[in-house]
Amino acid sequence: MRRAIEGRNRRWIGLLFLGALVIAPYLVRAQSSEAFEERVKRIGKKLLCLCGCNQILVECNHRNCPFSGPAIETLRQAVQRYESDDLAIQVMIQQYGTVVLAAPPAQGFNLAAWITPVAAATGGLVLIALVLRRWSRRHAVTPMEGAPIPDDPAWRERVRQEIEKELGGLS
């Protein structure tokens, strides 16, 4: 009896193994096809459609777009041919020029595109820091404390009004 059950199990295991062997290539192909599409999309997001719509290549949705359709096909061929993303992008640059890149490459003059906004913001920050320092120094020599408070009702009223204005009537 036990031997019969063991024999049946073995048959099931054998069938499952055989089934897995048959399905495996399809699964691998499906997975690799998904990975391929992912890769096309990932690289395509670094490229621009040049039909004038200014959209990312794989996001261009213009019907019969004269650029995005053929360009995506070129990209798919490049992705199929090269394992490196950089090489696939190089194929696109060779075909359409650097203008196909959605952002300027960080080399040569195009480096300026990336550096200038950062440099301008840093310059502004330094400028503000310098101005603050200068003003703070000037303020430091201006006597703040110890200055006599004038015993002037008009002055008191002005101070009161300023506080009122600052606090929106909450004081």
Added chain:
Amino acid sequence: MMDSLGSFAVLLALTACAYAFLAGIIAHLKKQPVLKATARRAGVAIFPTLSVAVVCLWGLFLSDEFSIAYVANHSNRELPFFYKFAALWSGQEGSLLFWSWILSGYMFFVLMAHREEGELRPLAGVILAGIQLFFLILNAFVVSPFRVLVEVAPDGTLRPFVPADGRGLNPLLQYPEMVLHPPTLYLGYVGFSVPFAFALAALIMRSPGERWIHVTRRWTMIAWGFLTLGILMGAHWAYAVLGWGGYWGWDPVENASLMPWLTGTAFLHSVMMQERRGMLKVWNVWLVFITFLLCVFGTFLTRSGVVSSVHAFAQSPIGHWFVGFLLLVLAVDLFFFSRRRDYLRSEHRLEAVLSREASFLFNNLVLLAACFAVLWGTLFPVISEAVTGNKVSVGPPFFNRVNIPIFLLLLLLTGMGPLLAWRRTSWESLKRNFTYPTLIGVGTGVLLFVLSVRDLYALMAFGLSAFVTVTIVSEFYRGARVIRSQTGRTWAQALLELVLRNTRRYGGYVVHFGIVVMAIGIAGSAFDKEREMEMRVGSTLELGRYAVTLKDRTRGETPNYIYERLTLEVRRGDERLTMLAPERRLYKASEQPLTKVTIHSGWREDLYIYFAGVNPETGLPIIHAYVNPLVRWLWIGGGIVLLGTLVALYPGRRPMKVAVSERAQAREREVAYAKGD
């Protein structure tokens, strides 16, 4: 008849404007009150005169007068009435006339109101007339919308030509929001002319006191509000019509509207330093000048063809005119700035880095850095081509990488600024004010990280949003608590009283809260999902929590277009959510296609369906579906920003007299003493 009347009205407006400008200058120089009065009247007359021209153009559209080139190029017989109305601003010529008309409306209002500004108003009117003159010259001689359509006769001469039907309105513009988007955007762009005129007039006249800065600030707020509304409507139109699943593509024309918005925002903050402390006068005047120059520059970008954009008008020689005008305005600004620099000397100096003033300075720096990054990215393709001879593109990856950190910093400052005191903030108050907001902000970030949110920028955006929200809520809570303790009112009454006492301050906080809600909506885009599928009737596309089944595919026709419609059933689990019907249309007159997007919107996410096309081999429709999280928050946040702007514009009232507490009584005694009673 109507075209002749329209042309005549434009010429008449031009004459009145030239008189208002020249007579205004002479009257100002020679101090001639009679001449000044006539210049003012001429300025006032421009608006009704141009209104005649605009009504004539509308009349030409409504009566299908295709002998007029502009009407023939932008309308057709079957175009719905609604869009014939909006066709007026759909092209270069009409939109420039519309621009002039709005400017004349602003000028009319400035010259009729603002009587209390004394000498400042007439001079501001003269400056507005100068700007108006430029646009009217374009309307009359360069891009007139009243030109008659002509064709070349067999003998080589030109003769009038009347086509049987027009070429129709661009299908992308046949969307309800497009009827409102351009006018609001123009109201914003053109509105910045008014603060510019007042600022320049004050500089020229060395206007005493701070009155002019109040006027300039108020007008800036109005223009800023319209520009905000215009930008939001444009973003919503892009989302609901263009079909790529997003609302902001960093297109040069979108950027052109964002730049003056950023500098206008900077001015609305830094102007407080001038009003309260007499500081940053040079900075403020230049912010107003730059904002106006950016508005003109944006118009130049849209209309010159210098950068490629899906929104831009066709390339035309009009660009040279705008470059000339920009240079002229800049030269005038520089001239008067150099001659009147002493007038803009600061009355006070900054006393401490930890102060409200310093936070405004940093806020201005960040806003200007964002503006510069957008300007630089927009112009870089032109600069690069001029320097290297090679074309490069600057698209969304560049703008996102450069601007997202800047905007996150701005969000941080939005929360920090209101917690800092004017002049100087002590460490104790800093600790007291920042402890809870910081803890809640960091806690939110950590919680979301634990809940598997891994996008760094999104985490920062959500954490900072929580931080800013707590700071805003605490400001309202503290203020309302004081009023409650003074008057014994309910929380709702106390909050209302608080806002009405200082509408500008609390309206500003409402705007900040709107920005926070918008930031949450924008951060949601880090989690977008999409899927494309070829579908048969009965097949189902699954994306996220949704299952979309194609139920039917029909074709039909309206007088204006031919369509193919898909009927889709949307289910979430076992629940049937809705039916959606995306379409592909072919407009008969223009022979241009359009895809009608359908959106099922929710608080958590939008299901966005786009009929991408038909597979030519199988004949089956292709559906592109997106799940866009939190998009609704963006629109609601925009609404809150506009509500806050309206609150800030509403005149605040003086605090109520409450003599219930001893403190209040003591204060009254102090006031009585000060008055000498």
